[in-house]
Amino acid sequence: MIMAATLLIDLDHLLANPIYDPQRCSVGFHPLHGLLPILLYIALCFHRKTRLVGLGLVIHIGLDVIDCQVTNGIWFIPAS
Ligand SMILES: [Zn+2]
Numbered sequence: 001m002i003m004a005a006t007l008l009i010d011l012d013h014l015l016a017n018p019i020y021d022p023q024r025c026s027v028g029f030h031p032l033h034g035l036l037p038i039l040l041y042i043a044l045c046f047h048r049k050t051r052l053v054g055l056g057l058v059i060h061i062g063l064d065v066i067d068c069q070v071t072n073g074i075w076f077i078p079a080s
Pocket residue numbers: 009010026033060064
């Protein structure tokens with residue numbers, strides 16, 4: 001279930017061109033990696049039925065943020 005959630009969130013990478021760019025930060029760039037969706041994922045953690053999905057999504061964002069920091073030296077792309 002957690003894996004399914006984290007795979008679903010990365011479907012928004014398919015909307016980007018190129019689909020995968022190691023120099024690009026996912027967080028703040030892709031529609032499902034924005035501030036509002038992230039707040040929603042955190043909110044999901046507080047409901048018993050959606051906790052695992054929310055947790056998986058928050059972990060996913062966390063990994064994307066760390067990846068961005070390691071490769072680009074910034075935590076996320078600020079909303080324009
Ligand atoms: Zn991602």
